[in-house]
Amino acid sequence: MLICKIVRVLAAWYSTQTCSVKWGGVTSLRFRSGNGAKQGGVISPYLFARYKRELLGSVRNTGIGCFVRDVCMNILAYADDIVVLAPSWHALQSLLNVT
Numbered sequence: 001m002l003i004c005k006i007v008r009v010l011a012a013w014y015s016t017q018t019c020s021v022k023w024g025g026v027t028s029l030r031f032r033s034g035n036g037a038k039q040g041g042v043i044s045p046y047l048f049a050r051y052k053r054e055l056l057g058s059v060r061n062t063g064i065g066c067f068v069r070d071v072c073m074n075i076l077a078y079a080d081d082i083v084v085l086a087p088s089w090h091a092l093q094s095l096l097n098v099t
Contacts, residue, residue: 010043052077058098059084064091 018030056075065074066085074095076083086092 010047048080052082055098059095062095062098064094 017033019033020030021028056077059075060072062074063072064086065072066087067073073085075085084092084095086095
């Protein structure tokens with residue numbers, strides 16, 4: 001029951017988020033943001049880690065990548081940096097299509 005309430009709160013929080021862009025001292029009008037976790041949000045690192053864990057597992061399980069001996073290397077990640085490795089652009093596209 002508590003989990004359902006938390007999910008509803010997060011859904012409401014993220015469905016109404018807006019942002020703006022500041023460049024060269026000029027700030028844009030606010031616009032809705034439909035993707036991503038709020039930067040600096042208390043729960044954002046947890047949400048990103050949860051998303052990243054599932055994404056890394058999905059890509060790893062494809063078996064598409066660069067093989068070093070008998071080990072398939074296709075995705076490397078540290079914090080919020082992610083590198084995707086593939087032997088061709090076709091293979092890279094297949095990895096990028098993983099959701």
